[in-house]
Amino acid sequence: MFHIVNTDVFDRESLNRLCHLSDAVRQIAKETEGARFLQQLLPTKRAMLYFTQPSTRTFLSMNNACHVLGVRTSEIRDPEVSSEIKGESFEDSIRTFSSYVDLIVMRTPEPGYAARAAALMDSIPRPVPIVNAGSGRDQHPTQALLDIYTLERSFEQRGGIDGKTIGMMGDLRRGRTVRSLSRLMRHYRDVRLVFIAPPAFEMEPDIKAFLDEYAIAWSETAALHEALPDLDALYVTRMQFEHDTDGESARVDLSQFSIGRAELDIMRPDTVLMHPLPRGREIHPSVDSDARAMYWRQERNGMWMRVALIATLFDAQERILDAVDRYTP
Known part of the structure; x- marks a missing residue:
């Protein structure tokens, strides 16, 4: 599992694992020391939240899911404040983001853009995962x-x-x-x-x-x-x-x-x-x-599931599962 463009990357086993991991994360996060443990898992990772379509829940839960794991975030929520307003292509924007971060989470009003971004990443020397946070009327x-x-x-x-x-x-x-x-x-x-x-x-x-x-x-x-x-x-x-x-x-x-x-x-x-x-x-x-x-x-489940997903993308899931007993009252 590298890119999350559509639901085709999941099977019953991976769905069960993500649900189990979500349970583990929320259990650990109940304790102050557990929350600190989670924040120390991915402190060197950075994520770009590229949301050019309005969003409240998906943006906030993705942003806070990153913070739960210690991932630092950057954001663009209006293409008019990016170089796209100067005529930069979508592909050049995505490649630029990938130069600075380890994960791109994107939401667009048009379908197909997450797939285009994933295809681009697969063609360059330093690809980063693309997570589709909603693409037009197509997939979420x-x-x-x-x-x-x-x-x-x-x-x-x-x-x-x-x-x-x-x-x-x-x-x-x-x-x-x-x-x-x-x-x-x-x-x-x-x-x-x-x-x-x-x-x-x-x-x-x-x-x-x-x-x-x-x-x-x-x-x-x-x-x-x-x-x-x-x-x-x-x-x-x-x-x-x-x-x-x-x-x-x-x-x-x-x-x-x-x-x-x-x-x-x-x-x-x-x-x-x-x-x-x-x-x-x-x-x-x-x-x-x-x-x-x-x-x-x-709505709240969304944050925990997205924590589990990000942890899985960065291979931190086993460290979380190993820590459950340590932070269970």
Whole structure:
């Protein structure tokens, strides 16, 4: 594992290892001495956070994941403050970053840029890992990792993800998080996916074809209330209005694709409710206090999973696992 451009680099074994490592990191970090130990693991490493698309959670969790491990960070969040405004090519910018740092984490509004950066790194004498933190409407692999981690922790007493029915609701056509998570389902047994979306925002055909290729059961519906009682988990997404070309998001009746108190009454008492955030009107704030609402834990899980990922990229995982007993009360 060198570049993290899409979810294809993961298999069931590596997903299990990353979840286990995330547990170990969060356990060690509970103790002051443990937190100091983590900060001393990678103090000579440097990371570039190149985020030219707005981000709160992914940027902050990546930044703080680096800090947990002692990695120093630089950032560019606006291409107008870089030499790109002077006409420098994307490839030249990436190669410049690689001259100064040991890791590039990047997020772009257009698809394919992380793959271009990884291909460039593979062609130069001093390559550094590229981590895709979101590329247009295409992929968001580290979000998928933290989603897997949240599902595994939520289903810890119920046999894990295997055999579960997972609903995905909202703007599935333009949402990259559900695309990446769907692709990871090939590593779990007897999972069934239920896509719940307005007809104009159904899951794209390429993901459906992928699921068919790996014999992963899926169905789709626009009837939320009919689907809710059968779900072990529901992954809610917002309307991706920033991708509108003709105000199409505003034409959706969101009341048919939202979770409030009435929907909680229909859901099973053990259903896991997730959301990658930020949210719009698709989950009412009154739902936050319900025990099934996992999205705030999901948000924090993102930092721990990204710590585990960065530690793995720099071969620090064994030192972490060896230290767990030392820092466990």
